[in-house]
Amino acid sequence: MPLADEVAALLDRIPVLQGRSRAVAELPGGLTNQNLHVTTPEGDYVVRVFRGDAALLGIDRDAEHDNTGAAAEAGVGAPVVSYHPDLGCLVIGFLTGTTLDNDSFSDPAVLARAADACRRLHAGPRFTGDFDMFRRQATYLATVRERGYRLFDGYAGFDDSFQRVRRALAVRATPTVPCNNDLLAGNFVDDGERIWLIDYEYSGNNDACFELGNTATECDLDEDTVDALVAAYFGEPLRHLRARVRLQSLVSEYGWSLWGAIQASASSLDFDFDSWGQERFDKAAATFTSPRFERLLEEVVRDD
Known part of the structure; x- marks a missing residue:
């Protein structure tokens, strides 16, 4: 059955869309979903069609x-x-609204709205389930090894350093909050007055600083912009908070790189998952081997 016919057959089985005239357009992005913008006389909807191996x-x-x-x-x-x-x-x-791109965060007003969106999410109702990248990284790594998927050269050599980060972050751990955990630029929608956050596939209660750190690395924020994000979210760029966000960026890079390694072997999508994962591992490796790594470990546990 042609793809258009498959989509029409699916939409005909969804009660809110049955028997209605509609226009359908595929939205960009979505490596583990097909996202369809469906316009009807009654309103506009997004149908998120699941694809890929969710359990994996x-x-x-x-x-x-x-x-x-x-x-x-x-x-x-x-x-x-x-x-x-x-x-x-x-x-x-x-x-x-407008879907953000990485360059959008250079606008202080956009950055402030993004920080406000994160604060509103984090102050909202508790989520179903928790998200801990240290546990997820261990699960992903076991999957890669058990299935014989390609692991990035040198990856295992940073395990001791990764555990040092885990111990350092535990020293001043705060209660977890509901987090999206996957805020790449395309998951921010800006209507000019406020920013909305979309795509909750990897959502769960987590450290707020992981949310900020993951955003920093996914959106390629430079050092000054990361400091501005921390200040906008917390009200001031305290040194231990800046260090926590930067270490959580490292945690994000090291952990999510394995998502790319799994997808590179398991996904049938025409996307270069191997390069996607390699880029994140290279970022992590650069921090692990940088002189600032030891400084971050010291700063994150100290009072300002």
Whole structure:
């Protein structure tokens, strides 16, 4: 069946879209979803069609549904319209606005709205499930080894350093908050007054500084912009908080690189997952071997 016919057949099984005239456009992005913008006389929707091996990547679709609803309740996410696990899709409201790119964060006003969006999410209802990149990294690494997938050269040599980061972050750990955990630029939607956050596949309660650190590395923020993000989120760029965010960037890079290693071997999508993962590992390796690594470990545990 042609793809267009498959999409039409799926939409015909979703009650809110049945029997209605509609226009359908595929939204860009979405390596583990196909995202469809569906326009009807009654309103605009996004149908997130699940694809890929959710279990292999540690995606819990029921938790994604719950947490998407919690984010909407927090006033930072799109409303949930309906959830169809039997059809492999989630229907949410369409958010009108501009999807950010990495360059967007150079605008102080955009950066301030992004920090505000994170604060609103983190102050919202608790999420279903927790997210700990240290546990996830161990699971991903076991998957890579058990299945014989290619591991980046030199990856295992940084395990001791990674555990040192874990111990350092535990010293001043704070209560976890509901986090998206995957805030690349395309998951920020800016309507000019506020920013909305989308895509809760990897959501779970986590350290707020992981959210900021992951955003910093995914959006390629430079050092000054990271400091500005920390200041915008916390109110002041305290040294131990800056160090915590930078170490969580490192945790993000080292852990998510294995997502790329798994996808490079397991996914049928025409995407260079190997380079995607290699880029993140190279970033992590650069920090592990930098003189500033020891300084960050010291600063994160000290009072300012």
